Amino acid sequence: MVKTVSSENLNSLLYIDEIPSNEHIVVKGGETLKINFAIFNSSIEGKIDIDVEEGGLVEGAFADFSPNAGKFVINVNLNGFGASCNWHLASLAHKDEKKVFETSVMHNSEGTNALMSNYGIARDSGNLTFSGTSHIKHGSVNANTRQDAKIIVFDKDSDGKAMPILRIDDNDVQASHAAVVGRLNEQHLFYLESRGISEDDAKRIIALGYLKPIEEFFADEEVLKMIDSAIEGGI
Amino acid sequence: MATLIIKNLHASVKGKEILKGVNLELKEGETLALLGPNGHGKSTLLAAIMGNPAFEVTEGEIYLDGEDVLAMTPDLRSKAGIFLGMQYPAEIPGLNSADFLKSAMNAHREKPMSLFTFYKSLQDAYAEIGIPFEMSKRNLNEGFSGGEKKRNEILQMKLLAPKFAMLDEIDSGLDVDALQVVASAIRKEQERGAGFLVISHYARLYGLINPTRAAVLVNGRIAVEGGPELIEKIDKNGYEWIKTELGIDIEKETDSPMNKVSIGACATKVKINGKDSK
Numbered sequence: 001m002v003k004t005v006s007s008e009n010l011n012s013l014l015y016i017d018e019i020p021s022n023e024h025i026v027v028k029g030g031e032t033l034k035i036n037f038a039i040f041n042s043s044i045e046g047k048i049d050i051d052v053e054e055g056g057l058v059e060g061a062f063a064d065f066s067p068n069a070g071k072f073v074i075n076v077n078l079n080g081f082g083a084s085c086n087w088h089l090a091s092l093a094h095k096d097e098k099k100v101f102e103t104s105v106m107h108n109s110e111g112t113n114a115l116m117s118n119y120g121i122a123r124d125s126g127n128l129t130f131s132g133t134s135h136i137k138h139g140s141v142n143a144n145t146r147q148d149a150k151i152i153v154f155d156k157d158s159d160g161k162a163m164p165i166l167r168i169d170d171n172d173v174q175a176s177h178a179a180v181v182g183r184l185n186e187q188h189l190f191y192l193e194s195r196g197i198s199e200d201d202a203k204r205i206i207a208l209g210y211l212k213p214i215e216e217f218f219a220d221e222e223v224l225k226m227i228d229s230a231i232e233g234g235i
Numbered sequence: 236m237a238t239l240i241i242k243n244l245h246a247s248v249k250g251k252e253i254l255k256g257v258n259l260e261l262k263e264g265e266t267l268a269l270l271g272p273n274g275h276g277k278s279t280l281l282a283a284i285m286g287n288p289a290f291e292v293t294e295g296e297i298y299l300d301g302e303d304v305l306a307m308t309p310d311l312r313s314k315a316g317i318f319l320g321m322q323y324p325a326e327i328p329g330l331n332s333a334d335f336l337k338s339a340m341n342a343h344r345e346k347p348m349s350l351f352t353f354y355k356s357l358q359d360a361y362a363e364i365g366i367p368f369e370m371s372k373r374n375l376n377e378g379f380s381g382g383e384k385k386r387n388e389i390l391q392m393k394l395l396a397p398k399f400a401m402l403d404e405i406d407s408g409l410d411v412d413a414l415q416v417v418a419s420a421i422r423k424e425q426e427r428g429a430g431f432l433v434i435s436h437y438a439r440l441y442g443l444i445n446p447t448r449a450a451v452l453v454n455g456r457i458a459v460e461g462g463p464e465l466i467e468k469i470d471k472n473g474y475e476w477i478k479t480e481l482g483i484d485i486e487k488e489t490d491s492p493m494n495k496v497s498i499g500a501c502a503t504k505v506k507i508n509g510k511d512s513k
Contacts, residue, residue, distance in 0.1 A: 191325040196313035196342035209329025
């Protein structure tokens with residue numbers, strides 16, 4: 001199901017249990033595209049290319065609770081001066097699922113900005129991979145890009161990989177990345193337990209911290225309830 | 236009156252014995268200043284009492300009102316009335332401070348508090364500790380300055396109202412005004428009757444909270460116990476007199492196994508199922 005809302009300078013797309021297999025979208029100069037995905041029962045399989053013109057903005061968010069394996073690819077091309085992209089993903093891989101998210105952004109112009117932020121939990125033999133390239137091409141001075149990828153692996157049968165890549169072809173740019181993959185931090189658990197919180201509740205609270213923040217990017221009340229219920233059921 | 240008893244406690248970190256037979260007793264209402272050179276086991280003692288899994292207790296006993304503390308998980312030790320204000324509080328990504336405090340406070344109660352009672356307690360505590368209430372919306376300790384983290388520890392102590400509060404260098408990172416606020420909060424808990432086990436390297440904090448006793452931990456054991464005059468003596472003369480007066484050689488600080496961890500902000504380090512990869 002796709003919910004769309006359009007006004008003068010804002011186009012909003014909300015995909016619920018549906019992802020286009022090969023979509024190409026253009027965000028015109030000065031316009032904003034809000035593109036959100038909430039997947040509960042279908043696969044994450046799909047690919048989207050987005051071209052952003054001068055001063056355009058893409059705000060994307062993906063709440064993934066799919067019970068299936070799959071690969072999702074998003075490529076954002078920031079083609080005009082000041083074009084921007086903010087992307088946030090929260091994914092739960094469990095029950096033998098193997099999921100791959102490839103989130104890439106190409107800075108093709110001056111003063112372009114991008115934040116690609118991916119958070120995930122792998123548990124119950126789940127397998128999660130975050131990859132993606134932030135590429136600042138020659139001539140894109142004053143570009144600013146960041147790739148965040150964080151995965152918690154809950155048990156020994158699960159696995160996670162985070163491989164954010166930065167490619168920088170010009171000077172006078174800002175680029176950074178952070179990648180963390182690891183078991184639940186023993187000292188984080190101890191801190192919470194030392195305040196009277198049981199180990200199970202502490203694990204749940206830490207997992208919530210990885211998944212719950214995605215809710216702030218969703219406005220649809222019905223979908224928010226579904227995300228809440230998927231988080232509670234998933235952890 | 237509640238009593239915390241530590242008998243012949245031995246504890247190790249990664250196979251290296253740090254505590255080599257600590258004996259100590261603390262009653263509710265007492266404030267014990269725990270002194271000693273760096274690397275001799277003060278923080279290890281507090282962490283072992285709280286049940287930090289990084290420290291293995293290899294021998295000895297700890298009792299709180301006759302109950303076996305070592306048999307309790309850290310959450311049960313907290314519920315039994317033990318609190319540890321940490322030297323390096325953990326930063327927990329994505330965990331809202333107010334949500335955390337609500338979980339911690341409710342864990343200490345039979346029935347969950349009403350939202351009104353919770354927010355009233357929270358607002359009062361934030362005001363007393365001098366932290367802007369807005370900070371309750373931030374992630375737990377994430378991006379907090381050193382002083383903010385220490386105030387946040389004291390805030391939690393106040394909200395959880397323990398029988399025994401252990402404070403590990405709670406004064407480090409605090410400016411003069413913040414130190415006064417923290418000391419004032421400690422005095423209020425003292426008036427309530429809480430017992431304190433306080434580690435500090437500076438007489439200034441002790442001067443503000445008036446310990447009733449002092450103990451010096453050297454080479455993993457309590458070398459000497461006494462009244463608050465011990466604090467002044469160490470502040471003036473250091474620890475050398477322990478060797479001349481008591482004949483105890485003070486072992487030099489060696490590299491702690493706990494200090495050999497370095498995590499790069501932008502490095503990918505994966506260690507899962509015993510395999511390393513980068």
